[in-house]
Amino acid sequence: MSDGAVSYARTPRTTPTRYKDRATWEQDTIHAILDSTYLCHLGFVADGAPVVLPTIFARVGDRLYIHGSTGSRPLRGAKGDQGLPVCVTVTLVDALVLTKSAFNHSINFRSVVAHGTAHQVTDPAELSVALDALVDQTVPGRSAEVRPANAKELAATAVVRLDLDEVSAKTRADDADDDEADLDLPYWAGLVPVSTVYGAPVPDASTTVPLPAHLRGLTG
Numbered sequence: 001m002s003d004g005a006v007s008y009a010r011t012p013r014t015t016p017t018r019y020k021d022r023a024t025w026e027q028d029t030i031h032a033i034l035d036s037t038y039l040c041h042l043g044f045v046a047d048g049a050p051v052v053l054p055t056i057f058a059r060v061g062d063r064l065y066i067h068g069s070t071g072s073r074p075l076r077g078a079k080g081d082q083g084l085p086v087c088v089t090v091t092l093v094d095a096l097v098l099t100k101s102a103f104n105h106s107i108n109f110r111s112v113v114a115h116g117t118a119h120q121v122t123d124p125a126e127l128s129v130a131l132d133a134l135v136d137q138t139v140p141g142r143s144a145e146v147r148p149a150n151a152k153e154l155a156a157t158a159v160v161r162l163d164l165d166e167v168s169a170k171t172r173a174d175d176a177d178d179d180e181a182d183l184d185l186p187y188w189a190g191l192v193p194v195s196t197v198y199g200a201p202v203p204d205a206s207t208t209v210p211l212p213a214h215l216r217g218l219t220g
Contacts, residue, residue, distance in 0.1 A: 058137035141214030
């Protein structure tokens with residue numbers, strides 16, 4: 001952790017029991033990971049059983065906004081003052097780590113885990129900010145280039161808010177780590193980088209306008 005960096009408070013739930021040296025509570029690192037993707041997994045308990053749902057999210061300051069339907073279980077559970085206890089995870093895979101032994105294979109990754117109580121967003125102004133942020137998290141600049149949601153669409157859409165109070169990041173960015181006894185084995189070892197690549201946009205038949213700048217930037 002760099003000197004003078006702003007960090008989130010450590011708690012028992014955000015302190016790993018294994019590979020503690022890979023963990024950080026540094027705010028800038030956590031925000032950078034969250035801002036690099038738009039897919040999260042939302043975990044909660046429903047009817048006494050664990051449930052994990054993939055969905056899109058956006059970060060605005062020290063808050064996460066998580067998209068859902070008004071009929072979904074987590075959104076129903078997040079209504080009211082009590083909110084819904086949740087765990088939100090985000091993971092980016094940077095490389096496959098291939099070693100000469102099956103046991104030592106791994107991946108290089110960046111991840112964030114956030115715990116807390118989620119609440120449904122009901123204030124119209126905050127909901128507007130959250131929905132624009134969800135669109136822009138996926139494609140930066142997109143919210144300014146589309147029709148905003150109308151009243152009927154807003155009635156069918158729900159967003160929950162999770163404050164980033166109890167959160168940490170964990171990363172691995174190492175080379176292949178073979179046991180010394182395996183170094184001379186005649187097998188390939190090394191890294192296979194992994195990245196997300198966007199293809200050329202394919203316009204819908206109804207599209208009559210040129211490719212907008214925000215999409216040119218996404219694929220460039």
